[in-house]
Amino acid sequence: MQPAALESLINALRVLPGVGPKSAARMAYHLLQRDRRGAETLAGALGHALTHLHHCRLCNNFSEAEVCEVCASTRRDRRQLAVVEMPADFNMMEATQSYNGLYFVLMGRLSPLDGIGPREIHLDRLINRALDGTVEEVILATNFTPEGEATAHTIGELLKARGLKVSRLARGVPVGGELEYVDSGTLAQAVRDRRAL
Amino acid sequence: MQPAALESLINALRVLPGVGPKSAARMAYHLLQRDRRGAETLAGALGHALTHLHHCRLCNNFSEAEVCEVCASTRRDRRQLAVVEMPADFNMMEATQSYNGLYFVLMGRLSPLDGIGPREIHLDRLINRALDGTVEEVILATNFTPEGEATAHTIGELLKARGLKVSRLARGVPVGGELEYVDSGTLAQAVRDRRAL
Numbered sequence: 001m002q003p004a005a006l007e008s009l010i011n012a013l014r015v016l017p018g019v020g021p022k023s024a025a026r027m028a029y030h031l032l033q034r035d036r037r038g039a040e041t042l043a044g045a046l047g048h049a050l051t052h053l054h055h056c057r058l059c060n061n062f063s064e065a066e067v068c069e070v071c072a073s074t075r076r077d078r079r080q081l082a083v084v085e086m087p088a089d090f091n092m093m094e095a096t097q098s099y100n101g102l103y104f105v106l107m108g109r110l111s112p113l114d115g116i117g118p119r120e121i122h123l124d125r126l127i128n129r130a131l132d133g134t135v136e137e138v139i140l141a142t143n144f145t146p147e148g149e150a151t152a153h154t155i156g157e158l159l160k161a162r163g164l165k166v167s168r169l170a171r172g173v174p175v176g177g178e179l180e181y182v183d184s185g186t187l188a189q190a191v192r193d194r195r196a197l
Numbered sequence: 198m199q200p201a202a203l204e205s206l207i208n209a210l211r212v213l214p215g216v217g218p219k220s221a222a223r224m225a226y227h228l229l230q231r232d233r234r235g236a237e238t239l240a241g242a243l244g245h246a247l248t249h250l251h252h253c254r255l256c257n258n259f260s261e262a263e264v265c266e267v268c269a270s271t272r273r274d275r276r277q278l279a280v281v282e283m284p285a286d287f288n289m290m291e292a293t294q295s296y297n298g299l300y301f302v303l304m305g306r307l308s309p310l311d312g313i314g315p316r317e318i319h320l321d322r323l324i325n326r327a328l329d330g331t332v333e334e335v336i337l338a339t340n341f342t343p344e345g346e347a348t349a350h351t352i353g354e355l356l357k358a359r360g361l362k363v364s365r366l367a368r369g370v371p372v373g374g375e376l377e378y379v380d381s382g383t384l385a386q387a388v389r390d391r392r393a394l
Contacts, residue, residue: 002284005261038212
């Protein structure tokens with residue numbers, strides 16, 4: 001009983017992650033009823049992004065140019081390569097202002113159950129990139145989730161076998177964390193990786 | 198440090214209700230990385246819906262034709278008019294298969310704090326529609342939320358002043374509901390509106 005154009009829009013909105021039939025309907029009503037200009041902008045931005053966004057040839061992050069700004073920068077330390085899962089992680093790393101090397105963005109993490117294997121996260125490209133002769137250390141900055149850990153382990157083994165220095169972000173109690181409220185796994189890691197003062 | 202096309206897409210996605218900056222970024226990555234065809238379909242569906250979907254001249258629901266299927270149907274009882282807030286509510290009413298009259302879809306509810314007044318929910322059109330000479334009863338089927346109740350009250354007063362019969366959906370214990378777990382407001386209503394057997 002719904003018009004076909006509305007039905008199609010609701011179905012199309014369901015491609016968004018975390019959006020089920022009810023949210024999709026709510027979004028469609030909102031766009032059509034209260035924010036038609038926003039809907040036009042969204043349609044345009046989607047088309048524009050699909051046409052203009054590619055992956056940086058070096059770091060695999062989204063980029064409009066063949067090589068992204070970070071990889072093209074001359075102020076970066078080209079001997080360090082941080083491996084992150086997603087562009088959002090890249091942004092977080094940049095926000096810390098404590099890392100001045102280059103990146104490789106996997107655009108995912110190993111997750112066989114979701115059909116995401118070594119191919120989908122471009123491990124072959126990462127290995128070629130890491131073996132360019134300039135990179136000396138690869139810093140594994142994937143998440144500390146089971147998938148992120150498995151991804152870090154796999155990449156670490158592959159790169160160590162090729163003679164590269166590989167490191168992993170430190171695990172431990174977060175800044176401002178109180179021992180009473182930190183989960184025991186984190187605390188156990190913090191004890192094991194304790195630093196000499 | 199993000200490419201402009203990506204930045205624009207993330208901002209554009211934030212027009213969707215309930216989508217903040219982090220979800221918008223996650224959606225953009227997902228579309229660009231894992232579902233480019235879905236993104237194309239979405240852009241197309243948005244454009245198509247914006248061009249082809251209008252409001253039914255009679256019931257105000259979304260429609261591709263000037264008068265929607267329900268309003269145009271000859272099998273409907275034109276003496277009853279149910280007033281609902283959103284197309285989703287219209288769909289729910291239809292799903293009950295217990296109502297064969299016509300509808301008026303407000304496309305919202307009175308909510309002065311959100312800037313939604315009588316004009317935004319088309320009260321003038323509703324009154325003209327209800328006074329077409331054929332409608333005998335207006336059934337207020339807005340939600341039982343504070344805004345929905347206020348909307349029903351306002352519409353009810355306006356229509357009763359013009360001599361129309363006005364009714365409201367019954368309040369009470371839901372089917373399968375156990376008194377122990379029903380909130381006291383609902384139970385109080387169920388006692389007050391008790392039916393003679």
